[in-house]
Amino acid sequence: xxxxxxxxxxxxxxxxxxxxxxxxxxxxxxxxxxxxxxxxxxxxxxxxxxxxxxxxxxxxxxxxxxxxxxxxxxxxxxxxxxxxxxxxxxxxxxxxxxxxxxxxxxxxxxxxxxxxxxxxxxxxxxxxxxxxxxxxxxxxxxxxxxxxxxxxxxxxxxxxxxxxxxxxxxxxxxxxxxxxxxxxxxxxxxxxxxxxxxxxxxxxxxxxxxxxxxxxxxxxxxxxxxxxxxxxxxxxxxxxxxxxxxxxxxxxxxxxxxxxxxxxxxxxxxxxxxxxxxxxxxxxxxxxxxxxxxxxxxxxxxxxxxxxxxxxxxxxxxxxxxxxxxxxxxxxxxxxxxxxxxxxxxxxxxxxxxxxxxxxxxxxxxxxxxxxxxxxxxxxxxxxxxxxxxxxxxxxxxxxxxxxxxxxxxxxxxxxxxxxxxxxxxxxxxxxxxxxxxxxxxxxxxxxxxxxxxxxxxxxxxxxxxxxxxxxxxxxxxxxxxxxxxxxxxxxxxxxxxxxxxxxxxxxxxxxxxxxxxxxxxxxxxxxxxxxxxxxxxxxxxxxxxxxxxxxxxxxxxxxxxxxxxxxxxxxxxxxxxxxxxxxxxxxxxxxxx
Numbered sequence: 001x002x003x004x005x006x007x008x009x010x011x012x013x014x015x016x017x018x019x020x021x022x023x024x025x026x027x028x029x030x031x032x033x034x035x036x037x038x039x040x041x042x043x044x045x046x047x048x049x050x051x052x053x054x055x056x057x058x059x060x061x062x063x064x065x066x067x068x069x070x071x072x073x074x075x076x077x078x079x080x081x082x083x084x085x086x087x088x089x090x091x092x093x094x095x096x097x098x099x100x101x102x103x104x105x106x107x108x109x110x111x112x113x114x115x116x117x118x119x120x121x122x123x124x125x126x127x128x129x130x131x132x133x134x135x136x137x138x139x140x141x142x143x144x145x146x147x148x149x150x151x152x153x154x155x156x157x158x159x160x161x162x163x164x165x166x167x168x169x170x171x172x173x174x175x176x177x178x179x180x181x182x183x184x185x186x187x188x189x190x191x192x193x194x195x196x197x198x199x200x201x202x203x204x205x206x207x208x209x210x211x212x213x214x215x216x217x218x219x220x221x222x223x224x225x226x227x228x229x230x231x232x233x234x235x236x237x238x239x240x241x242x243x244x245x246x247x248x249x250x251x252x253x254x255x256x257x258x259x260x261x262x263x264x265x266x267x268x269x270x271x272x273x274x275x276x277x278x279x280x281x282x283x284x285x286x287x288x289x290x291x292x293x294x295x296x297x298x299x300x301x302x303x304x305x306x307x308x309x310x311x312x313x314x315x316x317x318x319x320x321x322x323x324x325x326x327x328x329x330x331x332x333x334x335x336x337x338x339x340x341x342x343x344x345x346x347x348x349x350x351x352x353x354x355x356x357x358x359x360x361x362x363x364x365x366x367x368x369x370x371x372x373x374x375x376x377x378x379x380x381x382x383x384x385x386x387x388x389x390x391x392x393x394x395x396x397x398x399x400x401x402x403x404x405x406x407x408x409x410x411x412x413x414x415x416x417x418x419x420x421x422x423x424x425x426x427x428x429x430x431x432x433x434x435x436x437x438x439x440x441x442x443x444x445x446x447x448x449x450x451x452x453x454x455x456x457x458x459x460x461x462x463x464x465x466x467x468x469x470x471x472x473x474x475x476x477x478x479x480x481x482x483x484x485x486x487x488x489x490x491x492x493x494x495x496x497x498x499x500x501x502x503x504x505x506x507x508x509x510x511x512x513x514x515x516x517x518x519x520x521x522x523x524x525x526x527x528x529x530x531x532x533x534x535x536x537x538x539x540x541x542x543x544x545x546x547x548x549x550x551x552x553x554x555x556x557x558x559x560x561x562x563x564x565x566x567x568x569x570x571x572x573x574x575x576x577x578x579x580x581x582x583x584x585x586x587x588x589x590x591x592x593x594x
Contacts (some may be wrong), residue, residue, distance in 0.1 A: 033063040086128040119149040201236040239268040332365040352386040374400040504534040541572040562588040
């Protein structure tokens with residue numbers, strides 16, 4: 001019992017100390033240095049050996065321009081036995097702030113000299129010099145430490161400093177030496193290269209890296225240089241050049257790098273470089289012995305063919321699918337074939353019944369949880385196409401329950417909302433959408449917010465929801481690829497519900513459909529109407545972005561495209577499209593994009 005008062009006193013003292021620590025840091029972060037300095041002085045008095053408290057106190061003095069107090073404190077600390085080496089740098093920096101460069105240099109040199117006593121000080125001293133952008137001193141510290149103890153290796157830090165100094169040639173050569181010696185991973189180095197390499201093949205840094213890589217490749221025919229050149233060409237979106245490097249890597253690695261070729265093909269596809277993507281997939285088909293990889297490449301080529309397919313092309317694709325089904329049959333290992341074929345039959349051949357039968361048979365295969373979810377998701381989509389809404393909802397709900405916190409489960413929940421919207425059950429759709437606003441997938445969250453606002457905004461003014469029902473019907477027609485009917489239905493909304501909130505939604509949807517049938521002039525007119533009449537509405541940024549994309553990708557009017565992206569940058573900074581708009585704007589302006 002006698003120990004209890006002592007324990008309580010100790011606990012209270014500990015709590016007070018922790019509170020001082022918290023308040024000191026909080027006031028400093030908030031820029032309230034007058035208050036922070038009071039708490040740091042107390043902390044240093046209580047625990048003078050804590051360097052973070054000492055450095056916090058010095059930083060407060062300097063922020064308050066109490067340089068004499070900082071100097072007095074640091075000189076006192078240095079007079080004590082075995083002072084912390086970075087205090088010399090802190091004192092030197094205190095002189096730098098007062099423009100007393102001679103005194104500053106004296107203490108910086110003293111810090112460097114300490115490395116002779118213990119080379120292990122090199123990292124801490126070098127890092128502190130880097131903190132204050134004293135880069136030449138940092139290189140001196142790291143280099144001296146390595147000179148005294150060859151087991152130490154600070155070349156990675158030195159390479160970063162060369163980059164900060166703008167000494168790009170030395171930076172590249174130092175990083176490449178590290179990779180070649182196996183002292184740094186390629187992924188770490190490439191992350192650093194990212195800050196200096198742009199999409200422009202003629203940019204100075206790009207040319208420097210290309211030159212040094214080619215020089216190394218000539219001296220030392222290591223596959224490493226092919227891999228780095230391939231990476232550089234991908235950054236520059238020169239997929240044909242990257243493909244040449246990847247073929248060389250594939251041959252020299254005895255086919256062990258087929259996944260790299262797959263990834264390159266996928267990147268080219270994402271950037272709509274379909275011709276080179278097709279060449280890559282055809283190379284994979286001709287060279288791989290892996291059945292699944294070959295099938296994926298064949299399916300990717302079919303996707304490319306479907307981008308601009310007339311009836312003759314569709315007939316040819318049907319034959320390709322028949323051939324693939326004959327080879328692979330219906331197996332759990334080739335599920336992607338069954339789903340792709342079912343989607344083709346539904347969305348390109350208007351044969352949903354045959355597709356539904358294929359996927360229901362697929363569900364009888366031995367599948368894991370995610371495999372089952374993929375099939376049910378595709379099956380639900382086809383049932384919606386066939387207007388079998390209730391059956392589709394059953395499948396979507398099953399996925400949602402089985403994979404609650406998975407993106408697949410969230411996607412299924414969104415499809416429940418979308419299907420309910422098509423049915424006209426707007427209340428249940430809203431219930432699902434409210435949950436999805438916090439989705440981990442930004443795309444799902446954004447789509448959920450858009451559909452939620454569409455329903456709620458157009459239910460307030462019109463309790464009968466007449467216009468909303470017409471819009472849902474048009475949206476379903478668009479989903480069923482009945483584009484002309486969907487455009488006509490939206491036209492009816494624009495005529496019968498002029499001036500109502502639904503108008504901007506109808507204009508945007510119709511604009512997208514007009515683009516799909518290549519009526520670009522009419523599509524641009526729709527987007528301009530939204531900007532003119534609904535400039536403060538929630539779809540204004542969508543209209544600016546769609547119009548910018550139309551000018552950039554189709555109409556070849558880069559100046560007009562740039563104007564649309566600029567509007568988003570300055571007027572819609574919280575827009576989902578903001579990052580893309582900024583990137584495209586800078587690219588069109590001629591900036592170097594990293």
